[in-house]
Amino acid sequence: VLDDGVLTALTPERMDAVLRPKVDGALHLHELTRDLGLSAFVLFSSAAGTLGNAGQGNYAAANAYLDALAHRRRAQGLPAVSLAWGMWQQAAGTGMTGRLGDAEQRRMTRGGVAPLSPAEGMELFDTALRMAEPTVLPIKLDLGALRAQAATGAVQPLLHRLVPPVRRATRATAEQGLVTGRLAGATPEERERILLEMVQQEAARVLGHSAAATLDPDVLFTEIGLDSLMAVELRDRLAKRTALRLPPSFVFDHPTLRMQARQLCDELEKADTDAPAASAPSPGATLPPAPTPPSGAAQE
Numbered sequence: 001v002l003d004d005g006v007l008t009a010l011t012p013e014r015m016d017a018v019l020r021p022k023v024d025g026a027l028h029l030h031e032l033t034r035d036l037g038l039s040a041f042v043l044f045s046s047a048a049g050t051l052g053n054a055g056q057g058n059y060a061a062a063n064a065y066l067d068a069l070a071h072r073r074r075a076q077g078l079p080a081v082s083l084a085w086g087m088w089q090q091a092a093g094t095g096m097t098g099r100l101g102d103a104e105q106r107r108m109t110r111g112g113v114a115p116l117s118p119a120e121g122m123e124l125f126d127t128a129l130r131m132a133e134p135t136v137l138p139i140k141l142d143l144g145a146l147r148a149q150a151a152t153g154a155v156q157p158l159l160h161r162l163v164p165p166v167r168r169a170t171r172a173t174a175e176q177g178l179v180t181g182r183l184a185g186a187t188p189e190e191r192e193r194i195l196l197e198m199v200q201q202e203a204a205r206v207l208g209h210s211a212a213a214t215l216d217p218d219v220l221f222t223e224i225g226l227d228s229l230m231a232v233e234l235r236d237r238l239a240k241r242t243a244l245r246l247p248p249s250f251v252f253d254h255p256t257l258r259m260q261a262r263q264l265c266d267e268l269e270k271a272d273t274d275a276p277a278a279s280a281p282s283p284g285a286t287l288p289p290a291p292t293p294p295s296g297a298a299q300e
Contacts, residue, residue, distance in 0.1 A: 006232060009228065018059050022066055026069055034073075041080045042080075044066075045066035045084045046059065046060075047113070047137055049063030049064035055229035070135050080134055081133070081134060084139075089117050141159070143163065180268065183268065188265075206234050217261070218257075219256060
């Protein structure tokens with residue numbers, strides 16, 4: 001059972017709806033069979049419980065419970081293995097993956113998780129049953145996507161060691177993606193137009209659209225296909241492009257692309273106003289002497 005949403009929207013009822021099928025079912029099965037001398041006790045959990053997944057706090061908790069139950073049974077001398085599956089390749093409308101929309105699947109693949117074919121899944125299942133570990137992570141990773149994430153510093157902490165370290169970008173390189181450079185010297189109307197184009201571009205990337213200009217800037221974000229998780233991703237992208245600290249509710253508070261652009265315009269103007277001006281030395285001020293290089297240091 002899935003009921004995804006940002007953490008602040010997960011009510012006790014939404015938590016129960018996702019937790020109970022896995023937690024109650026597994027616990028009852030454990031209690032009813034622990035004296036039967038089973039040769040195998042296999043649990044299907046999810047990689048979300050190990051790696052986390054945006055908007056799936058309730059689902060991650062339910063699957064982490066299954067993994068913990070496998071450890072508990074092993075500690076009691078009982079057989080158990082919990083398979084924390086990655087994404088499976090399934091036909092549209094079937095299974096969890098098959099019910100995901102295109103945008104949701106693209107979001108998962110951008111995170112570095114590639115879908116397992118049924119043949120790959122069965123091979124990993126057979127391998128897991130022969131392993132000694134109580135929990136295993138049968139998952140297919142896209143190293144190219146992980147490297148792309150590593151370049152932005154967004155790779156999952158547990159996956160850091162799978163991709164080579166990325167050299168820290170210079171200040172000039174880091175600022176290439178900022179929109180602020182284009183705003184210098186622009187009129188208020190031009191600033192709003194530039195920011196609206198940027199918001200449309202980032203919304204199109206989140207949605208997987210190729211033409212940003214086709215997104216109507218005056219309709220609610222839900223009407224152009226953005227769900228609550230995509231709204232959070234859009235907020236993250238806008239914060240990165242503007243170097244602003246935006247609240248998690250930014251897209252919800254400003255629910256059209258034009259409203260977001262106008263708010264960004266106001267925030268950037270306020271940031272410019274609040275920024276302390278560089279102070280020049282006052283007339284007659286004495287500058288401190290340059291430091292003396294150490295003995296033997298090369299001088300130009």
